[in-house]
Amino acid sequence: MKINVVKKVLQANDIVARKNREAFKAAGILALNFISSPGSGKTTLLEKTIPALLPERKSIVLVGDLQTTRDAERLAPRALQATQINTGMSCHLYANQIAESLECLSLTAGDFLFIENVGNMVCPGEFDLGENLKVILLSIPEGDDKVAKYPTIFRAADLVLLTKCDLMQALKFDVNLVKDDIAKLNANVKLLPISSQSGEGMEEWLGWLQEKRVEAIGKQSKFFTE
Ligand SMILES: Nc1nc2c(ncn2[C@@H]2O[C@H](COP(=O)(O)OP(=O)(O)O)[C@@H](O)[C@H]2O)c(=O)[nH]1
Ligand SMILES: [Mg+2]
Known part of the structure; x- marks a missing residue:
């Protein structure tokens, strides 16, 4: 009985995720889901990434945390739009929380949608948000043994960033x-x-983002300027 309930939640989530994916495609925006432990450097990396993509590429941000609007406040001065999602007790974002946030956003104005998931190394990997790509962060202070211990998110990764590599x-x-x-x-x-502090790996990261955007959206995109 319990197993059926879990399946239903995942199926319902997948239906909304599919709609989100269609909305991202129609708007010509590349959506990335950032997954990692709390404190591994997601918000700091976005603080560096968003200005580095300007003026050609504009970013919209959705940030998930149990409480507070702190991360959205950090990112709002840099992004076109920044929305905080407070999940209360939930350790990951659901596709319907993204869908609700999209109602207040003008997706067509952006080139990248950065979704900072709730800090957690397990559950966010299980819930599709409709994103194009999953970016997994593992920070050096967390230790080199964590991939084997928490395999779920690494299995689903489109890119693994080894953050705080200055350490x-x-x-x-x-x-x-x-x-x-x-x-x-x-x-x-x-x-x-990559290091948000020393700048190591930043050029390659920005290149990867641009490349993936062209792959997903195509050169015909209204925003493609080269
Ligand atoms: N040494 C070092 N510290 C970093 C780096 N990036 C972030 N931090 C620090 O890590 C802490 C958590 O960063 P934050 O971006 O808030 O992590 P988040 O919870 O994943 O969003 C902060 O004290 C940052 O200053 C980095 O590249 N190198
Ligand atoms: Mg954060």
């Missing part, structure tokens, strides 16, 4: 262990060390 030496982080563990779960996924 790699100091914390004796074994990047080869992470590479090996990821290869067992998701053979073709790209692993990119």
